[in-house]
Amino acid sequence: MGEVYKPEEIEIKWQRIWEEKGVFRVKEDPDKPKYYVLEMFPYPSGRIHMGHVRNYTIGDVIARYKKMRGFNVLHPMGWDAFGLPAENAALKHGVHPADWTYDNIDYMRRQLRRLGFSYDWSREFATCDHEYYRHEQRFFIEMLERGLAYRKKTLVNWCPSCHTVLANEQVEDGACWRCGTEVVQREMEGWFFRITAYAEELLRDLEKLQGKWPEKVLVMQRNWIGKSEGAEIEFEVDGLPEKITVFTTRPDTLYGVTFVSLSPEHPLAERLAERAGIKEELLAFREKARRARREIEEGLAEKEGLFLEAYAIHPLTGEKVPIYAANFVLMEYGTGAVMAVPAHDQRDFEFARKYGLPIKVVINPEDAELDPETMEAAYEEPGVMVNSGPFTGLPSEEGKRAIVEHLEKIGVGRKKVSYRLRDWGVSRQRYWGCPIPVVYCERCGVVPEKLENLPVKLPLNAQIDEAGRSPLPKLESFLKTECPRCGGPARRETDTFDTFVESSWYFARFACPDAKEPLVSEKVHYWLPVDQYIGGIEHAILHLLYARFFTKVLRDLGYLHLDEPFEKLLTQGMVIKEPYKCPRHGWLYPEEVSESGTCLKEGCGERVIVGRPEKMSKSKCNVVDPDEMIKRYGADTVRLFMLFAAPPERDLEWSDQGIEGAFRFLKRLYHLVSEWSEKIREVEPYSGDGNDLPSELKALRRKTHQTIRKVTQDLEERLHFNTAIAAIMELVNHLEDTLKKASPEAPGFYEVLKETLRAIVLLLSPMTPHICEELWEKLGEKGLVAETEWPEWSEEVAREEEITVVVQVNGKVRDQLRVPAGTPEERVRELALSSSKVKRHLEGKTIRKVVFVPGRLINFVAN
RNA sequence: GCCGAGGUGGCGGAAUUGGUAGACGCGCUGGAUUCAGGAUCCAGUGGGGAUACCCCCGUGCGGGUUCGAGUCCCGCCCUCGGCACCA
Numbered sequence: 001m002g003e004v005y006k007p008e009e010i011e012i013k014w015q016r017i018w019e020e021k022g023v024f025r026v027k028e029d030p031d032k033p034k035y036y037v038l039e040m041f042p043y044p045s046g047r048i049h050m051g052h053v054r055n056y057t058i059g060d061v062i063a064r065y066k067k068m069r070g071f072n073v074l075h076p077m078g079w080d081a082f083g084l085p086a087e088n089a090a091l092k093h094g095v096h097p098a099d100w101t102y103d104n105i106d107y108m109r110r111q112l113r114r115l116g117f118s119y120d121w122s123r124e125f126a127t128c129d130h131e132y133y134r135h136e137q138r139f140f141i142e143m144l145e146r147g148l149a150y151r152k153k154t155l156v157n158w159c160p161s162c163h164t165v166l167a168n169e170q171v172e173d174g175a176c177w178r179c180g181t182e183v184v185q186r187e188m189e190g191w192f193f194r195i196t197a198y199a200e201e202l203l204r205d206l207e208k209l210q211g212k213w214p215e216k217v218l219v220m221q222r223n224w225i226g227k228s229e230g231a232e233i234e235f236e237v238d239g240l241p242e243k244i245t246v247f248t249t250r251p252d253t254l255y256g257v258t259f260v261s262l263s264p265e266h267p268l269a270e271r272l273a274e275r276a277g278i279k280e281e282l283l284a285f286r287e288k289a290r291r292a293r294r295e296i297e298e299g300l301a302e303k304e305g306l307f308l309e310a311y312a313i314h315p316l317t318g319e320k321v322p323i324y325a326a327n328f329v330l331m332e333y334g335t336g337a338v339m340a341v342p343a344h345d346q347r348d349f350e351f352a353r354k355y356g357l358p359i360k361v362v363i364n365p366e367d368a369e370l371d372p373e374t375m376e377a378a379y380e381e382p383g384v385m386v387n388s389g390p391f392t393g394l395p396s397e398e399g400k401r402a403i404v405e406h407l408e409k410i411g412v413g414r415k416k417v418s419y420r421l422r423d424w425g426v427s428r429q430r431y432w433g434c435p436i437p438v439v440y441c442e443r444c445g446v447v448p449e450k451l452e453n454l455p456v457k458l459p460l461n462a463q464i465d466e467a468g469r470s471p472l473p474k475l476e477s478f479l480k481t482e483c484p485r486c487g488g489p490a491r492r493e494t495d496t497f498d499t500f501v502e503s504s505w506y507f508a509r510f511a512c513p514d515a516k517e518p519l520v521s522e523k524v525h526y527w528l529p530v531d532q533y534i535g536g537i538e539h540a541i542l543h544l545l546y547a548r549f550f551t552k553v554l555r556d557l558g559y560l561h562l563d564e565p566f567e568k569l570l571t572q573g574m575v576i577k578e579p580y581k582c583p584r585h586g587w588l589y590p591e592e593v594s595e596s597g598t599c600l601k602e603g604c605g606e607r608v609i610v611g612r613p614e615k616m617s618k619s620k621c622n623v624v625d626p627d628e629m630i631k632r633y634g635a636d637t638v639r640l641f642m643l644f645a646a647p648p649e650r651d652l653e654w655s656d657q658g659i660e661g662a663f664r665f666l667k668r669l670y671h672l673v674s675e676w677s678e679k680i681r682e683v684e685p686y687s688g689d690g691n692d693l694p695s696e697l698k699a700l701r702r703k704t705h706q707t708i709r710k711v712t713q714d715l716e717e718r719l720h721f722n723t724a725i726a727a728i729m730e731l732v733n734h735l736e737d738t739l740k741k742a743s744p745e746a747p748g749f750y751e752v753l754k755e756t757l758r759a760i761v762l763l764l765s766p767m768t769p770h771i772c773e774e775l776w777e778k779l780g781e782k783g784l785v786a787e788t789e790w791p792e793w794s795e796e797v798a799r800e801e802e803i804t805v806v807v808q809v810n811g812k813v814r815d816q817l818r819v820p821a822g823t824p825e826e827r828v829r830e831l832a833l834s835s836s837k838v839k840r841h842l843e844g845k846t847i848r849k850v851v852f853v854p855g856r857l858i859n860f861v862a863n
Numbered sequence: 864g865c866c867g868a869g870g871u872g873g874c875g876g877a878a879u880u881g882g883u884a885g886a887c888g889c890g891c892u893g894g895a896u897u898c899a900g901g902a903u904c905c906a907g908u909g910g911g912g913a914u915a916c917c918c919c920c921g922u923g924c925g926g927g928u929u930c931g932a933g934u935c936c937c938g939c940c941c942u943c944g945g946c947a948c949c950a
Contacts, residue, residue, distance in 0.1 A: 220867085223945080223947095248950060420949055660889080
């Protein structure tokens with residue numbers, strides 16, 4: 001059998017060589033086209049998991065492939081290093097968040113190196129380095145000056161367990177995205193980024209990403225931004241100078257308004273309640289609504305209202321309609337006030353029925369007349385306007401325009417666009433984050449830190465308290481400072497940034513990680529945008545929207561020159577595995593399940609239930625540890641399996657037998673090359689025209705060139721590594737067959753063998769780089785495979801000389817013919833009709849029609 | 864409820880433009896090797912009928928277009944993901 005494949009030896013050897021030669025270090029080179037490949041950087045949680053391995057393997061294949069194609073490839077890696085788990089670890093194990101974080105980074109860096117990823121490690125940084133976040137603080141100050149960052153008091157999502165505010169995007173089904181605790185509403189002052197100022201651009205530029213980003217992500221972002229066009233309409237309040245401004249998308253239903261609903265948080269609600277002497281009731285109502293927010297948002301809670309004993313005046317009819325506070329009206333959307341049209345809005349309909357308010361039909365369907373008495377639901381479709389004064393008779397779509405025009409003319413309304421997107425709350429009451437660089441001065445109020453005083457360093461001499469609260473508000477040395485403006489005594493901001501701020505611009509910093517200034521124009525100009533970004537779908541909204549926003553802000557601040565940061569996006573699927581569950585012992589590790597599928601715990605013997613494959617999680621005991629797999633099979637095998645088992649955008653089911661298969665393939669290839677290496681080391685790859693070769697060698701060359709074409713197309717156009725690998729396996733199978741058949745004495749034997757083996761090694765090298773370097777060396781090649789050009793194919797050589805033509809009778813396959821390529825229809829027909837199988841099926845029938853598809857099939861239609 | 868993706872052998876998945884459904888891998892069956900197991904190698908492997916040539920059926924279900932449909936159209940079912948009182 002000869003040499004044994006020893007992955008660990010080979011892999012460490014080549015990793016050292018790549019490192020020593022600085023193969024993946026890059027700098028700007030105006031003579032070469034650049035290519036920037038980026039994978040979403042990890043949170044240093046302790047160890048990498050299979051999801052990381054998959055993500056980074058995909059990126060590595062692309063980076064290595066592009067390099068072989070002659071691109072100057074930037075492929076960096078870093079650490080999203082601020083965040084809550086560091087504080088939790090500090091609480092649990094008494095380690096400082098900084099130590100915990102940097103230790104984790106060291107461990108995980110080693111893991112990534114062991115996988116052989118082609119990173120330019122000289123560019124590595126962690127976002128908790130003050131040399132990184134100092135620039136973020138500068139951006140913040142500049143945003144503050146431009147009104148893009150501001151402070152306000154609002155109802156915020158508060159996680160009682162994490163002691164912090166959460167952005168809307170961080171609330172999932174009413175629970176904290178990190179710890180799952182139910183989120184409560186709380187009024188707080190905090191810092192916000194005015195992302196809504198970019199709502200329209202963020203929406204519009206999604207068009208530029210069409211076809212380059214997954215449609216799914218574009219749809220999710222579009223929905224999140226949630227543009228709706230409508231109008232603002234003013235209602236006077238009877239007996240008071242105040243006005244209520246409502247937002248509606250249905251100005252055509254204005255004549256159907258029978259009451260007005262205010263959010264319980266609406267300032268006017270409080271004033272009206274006070275006037276009516278029911279302030280207590282309102283406050284109780286508001287409290288209840290806040291508490292029930294989750295059920296309200298899930299549509300579970302009953303609609304409730306509180307009559308504020310006041311009336312609004314209809315701007316067109318002058319009619320008086322009651323004003324209610326209603327628990328389903330959101331202060332954060334539109335104006336916090338809604339004109340209620342029960343006949344044509346389901347929510348208002350339910351509310352009206354509950355409180356016995358009138359229902360007035362103003363839109364009829366084309367072919368029917370609605371009766372408010374018998375209606376069971378609101379009619380929300382377009383139709384014909386009725387009971388609408390001068391607008392009666394108009395189609396409702398036209399009526400929208402007509403009414404808004406009229407309102408504008410008389411000055412009580414206007415066209416208006418609303419967005420669901422809200423400003424991004426970035427304040428976190430956390431310790432392990434980037435300090436927000438402002439101070440509170442008794443005299444000057446809120447003052448930004450001077451640029452030359454940056455960074456405002458996070459003090460490392462602090463300990464989290466037992467409740468998990470940030471130590472900053474109690475840390476005098478940090479807290480006490482002087483006002484950058486007047487020099488008087490001042491207090492530092494103790495909130496830190498949401499960690500999504502750091503990940504919103506790290507991709508740009510990789511262009512110039514060591515620069516004194518935030519972003520070096522020429523470098524950023526050369527490398528950006530990211531040509532291919534790769535990461536999990538879970539960031540479809542949060543991270544990707546913020547990064548897009550930051551790109552636009554940094555552009556407007558003069559740091560960047562582009563509108564969109566990520567040219568192409570690939571969202572890879574999860575790595576999943578079936579969990580095992582024992583009815584008595586709960587979730588089991590695979591080694592706790594017997595061969596025959598029974599529970600081995602405490603001699604239990606109960607039949608184990610195999611669940612459907614799902615995301616790996618510790619609690620379900622279905623995690624596979626990358627370290628263990630690397631130890632057993634080597635990095636190349638793990639990488640190969642990750643790429644082969646499914647196309648990248650789909651979920652990948654972990655399979656112990658599957659990885660065995662990948663290992664087997666690499667072993668086979670290793671032995672194959674080893675076996676022939678002596679004989680072909682000095683041989684030049686075949687370069688003739690093929691006419692001197694026996695047919696099986698010609699066929700092998702054909703297959704080789706077809707495979708180069710196929711693999712190149714799969715990597716270039718579709719990023720479908722699974723089919724690329726399948727094609728290479730086919731070539732290896734074909735080669736082995738040929739070696740059995742062909743005689744080494746045949747002319748050109750060694751040359752063709754060399755040509756084929758070279759191609760196999762080159763094609764496979766982006767996916768399993770270590771074994772390929774080793775085999776490259778065995779083939780007697782000089783230099784590194786990583787620095788070799790990607791192979792070319794020749795259409796001439798790849799062309800089939802003989803093809804299979806399928807013969808059908810009435811659309812059913814009856815025979816197959818081998819004919820020279822390009823055989824004309826007449827000849828194919830002649831051959832087909834002489835086939836006994838075909839004759840049998842045509843017996844007693846008349847041919848009505850013949851369909852001929854050149855190179856594919858001939859079909860006789862007969863009856 | 865709305866939006867999106869998907870449903871193909873025992874399993875993961877191929878089929879890129881409407882043209883041989885099931886590439887490649889796993890598993891399984893038989894054989895070689897072995898004291899035995901493992902590893903490796905060879906052959907077979909969608910279902911059914913005949914076991915020789917062959918024939919019938921088959922890509923979630925029902926219809927349609929077409930010489931020909933996994934692929935296109937219409938109507939359903941199921942699974943997964945996202946959003947959801949946004950006025």
